[in-house]
Amino acid sequence: MNTMTTTTPETATTVLDASGVTMRFGGLTAVRDVDLTVKAGEIVGLIGPNGAGKTTFFNCLTGLYVPTEGKVRYKGTVLPPKPHLVTQAGIARTFQNIRLFANMTVLENVLVGRHTRTKEGLWSALLRGPGFKKAEAASHARAMELLEFIGLQDKADHLARNLPYGDQRKLEIARALASDPGLLLLDEPTAGMNPQETRVTEELIFAIRDMGIAVLVIEHDMRFIFNLCDRVACLVQGEKLVEGTPGDVQADERVVAAYLGTPFEGAPGADEVAEVEAAEAHSTTRTEGETQ
Template identity: 70%
Template sequence: MSTVTRRPRDTEFSSGKGDVLLEASDVLMQFGGLTAVKDVNMTVHEGEIVGLIGPNGAGKTTFFNCLTGLYKPTSGAVRLSGEQIPPKPRKVVRAGMARTFQNIRLFGNMTALENVMVGTYCRTTSGVLTTILRGPKFHREERETRVKAQELLDFVGLGHTTELLARNLPYGDQRRLEVARALATDPKVVLLDEPTAGMNPQETQQASDLIFRIRDTGRAVVVIEHDMRFIFNLCDRVLCLVRGEVLVEGTPEQVQSDPRVIEAYIGTGEDDDFDDDDLQEDPA
């Protein structure tokens, strides 16, 4: 399991005590007779990093899909900055929430810069006619978009990849490119679905540093992850989902020491062989 160094929370946005940005109230998601998410509540504050953990099949990604409009919840509400947002991905992004996915979803035949530019277009105002005719407004926004995309590549540490095709980038760089594209939508809240999956320890540390930098801009971050050391060293609060319900919520120290969390991951059979150090915070 990877080692992640905790970074001091030393900025005005780092306490997680800011305004509530994201609020999910009694979110229920049913597929026929199957209840995948059951009455889940979550609040996320400005400058806060919240972790979402749980065994496979606990409903974590389904909950993310409800938050971001990919699924329309059976009941419940999702509010961003106090305003209820409709379950439509385009409107969710425009409202100020962006995400990445478990499986990388880049445009492989486009350059890194072009991939990030795609994310900025939800904030441009050129209409169809202006775009077709390529008038002055179109060219101005295109220049501004390229500048912003390059700044975001620099921000995530990929400034050298501007003209490289996304498909030719190393795996860890592709993950960071997805984050840059999400940031290009100018979100208030960023949702990351298993951002360190398949990464080596060095790449995992880079991912942690990047998430802290995002937090330091005042944005909130919600992270799904199976790497317990990564989560417990990264987050201000952690929610553990089991069978679609919140089993426990609290600080990393509270969650990692809760016997219900250990039981949820490993069961209570007498033959279970498990080292509970896997749920303990890395001393580093």
């Protein structure tokens, strides 16, 4: 078990407070009545089988979707349902599929992430006045600092598309950090990585937490998530099934059953599964009867 994990005092500030979040797409309820909090200093994991609603829930937190029901608060304030306003408020994210500007340099990609923190307006930019130049220099310095933090300072002028896969993932994180977030949402940060790259990512996330940024992370790699997180929540068919310490969640037979696809009493969708199984059993009996 991870020894670097800090214990979060009960009194720690609640950074994220999502309550009763439901998201429906027509007849499909992708997320149903999910409550989740993240406190200052915490790394929280969100797990669940494919299609459980994890990314949809992230999209509800970041203003990409307006939840059908429920509220999302960041440091006590209800978030506006617009991605750039959510970023401005202090939540940054990365995506499941890398979304870098492939033909821009590594440094330029990080600078793009700074734009919500740059106050200089259009006229100032066009006239390139002293205010603009000062802001530009400050953004440049901050971007270089972040590249140093993730270890890509020597590749600042490389095109993003020429970076190895692991470095592209790191660059996405640096771009998210450029908006000076208080909460970072990571959607499958180690997808497609080899064990060595996964280990580096783990260390990077601990370092981000140590910078005072709370982290909420979706991941399928259980070893990674249980080693990294202070708390883990498991979604199954849009509902939060279990939440607790990595030890509790790991030992919960409902989580194991959800991953192995074994229905259990009270599981979301268990009634439907039972109906299908009963119908299948019935048709098998009939077929056997007919061939005799």
